Amino acid sequence: MNELDVFVSVGGTATDKQEAFVRAVEDRLRSEGLVPHTVGRNTFSSDAPLKTVTELMDKCSGTVVIALERMYFAEGFDKRGGEKQKALSDVKLATPWNQIEAAMAYSHDHPLLMVVEEGLKSEGLLERGYDWYVQWVQLDTASLNSVEFNGVLASWKSKISESHKQKQERKSPSAEIDPTQLTIGQLISGLKPAQLWSILVILGGLIAGSFALGAKLIGGT
Template sequence: MLIDVFVSRPNTLDENQEQTMQRIERLLEQRGIRARTIGKTDFPNVSPMRAVEQLMRQCSGAVILGFPQTIIQKGISKPGTDNEKSIKNILLPTPWNQIEASMAFMLDLPLLVIRNQGIEGGIFDIGTTGHFIHTFHLDNEEWIEKPSFLQPFNDWHNEVVRNLQVN
């Protein structure tokens, strides 16, 4: 029996991101986990927010993948305030990462948060959920095989299995 886990990820990925996604999906499959994502594996006939909620309620955990989807080459943060500052080369994930991570947190699903180097804010800020935030470079394929990732991944997997047994 496969364990369903919600995966928050962009539906459109570049080649490096797609390869990283495939590595993550293989790791999940090796542990008996089926990755489920709105617009990739599931195509509901309800509004996106309702679809995410319904799908998450069928899952025993969540993976939040922060891939760059927008680059702000030059801009201003907090304009017109005392905290205004110039910004450049800021990487932003899909806004759905924030929404889906919040929903998973509220449903008390075990969370595994993985971000590309340079992605920050909200769920990707250290200390937001109390869980470690895994950071990687897309060009480096080795991070997924290192004990510094695998040990916390195994802990998350164990939590997912316990969550399945409780529900």
Template sequence: MNELKVFVSVGGTATDQQESFVRAVENRLRAEGLIPCTVGRNTFSSDSPLKTVVELMNNCSGTVVIALERKYFSNGIEKRGGPSEVPITNVALPTPWNQIEAAMAYSRGHPLLVIVEQGISTEGLLEPGFDWYVQVVELKTEALTTIQFNSVLASWKGKLSTADAKPMAKANPSEMTVSELIGNTKPSQLYSFVAAIFALVAGAFALGAKLHGG
């Protein structure tokens, strides 16, 4: 059975605890027969980060989001200067790439496995209530062996085989290259296309022979 690649959205780790947790997630994915792929961690390119993310994600069957603390504010103000201004304390935020990559994955139909460090502000696509389950966990390896985590992981993994990991097709087929057209054609459609070409060529030869003989 071929191993499936999965895109892992995670920022650069800041502490040993964060690094150990990310490695534990990667090892758990490998134990499930999956290949974790992360730009800047195990995948590198001379292209821009966003272009590299696009190319890598197009070759993956699903996405794992690991949201870790990147920024911490002990005190701050929300909606500063407005009538709804409120003080905020102890706010922890993950890398914005978690939001960007989660949105890109969802637009491609990737099954999403979202893991959020306890204490992180769950906003945007890290907020519960969307088409995926958000697991808020402590950064301990034990969190990856609970009944809840195992059940969510099994459910997510079961969706990978039906995920469409092909690159997003261009809107106008006339702008696509031959290789892109073939790459975005289903096998049954490709066979029909080839058969039609052969029939057309055979018909042309037959008509030419008839006219020549006449």
């Protein structure tokens, strides 16, 4: 199978351990014939981030979300000052870009592979129960060789292969379509507005000419 491009959502790493884990995921993807692309990591643009992400996702067949600890709060409160105030401790949050890019990938119909660091706050699209499976892992390369990871990766890879195939079929040249097999309605619906207008003008001229010819013949009899 030819190499397929995949989008990888991951924030800038803060520690050597995080960097080693991200590199291990990227290497694993490459070993599977998948080319990882991350804005700000191996793909750069002078455009605004959201525009760059959108354009890059258009070229990719699937998305991997690697959610790592970005912020840590030893103590805090949920709904502070209200009746439902709740004390929090040891809260670890991922970059909000994981949530943004996961939502964008879903809107692009990308199969999602969610890899989330153990201990992160389970919220938003990093929670289980949606159209994708969330894997909670330790930041250890051994996590990428587990039975669970291998199984989920194989399933996800199959989905992106099918997604890529469908994209290619949609991009197939219209010249391959046999017009003799199409109905009048299908032929008309496939015309551009300018083409349809030109045909209507020609038909109108033919109809007008027919009436004129008929009137001339009747008048001459």
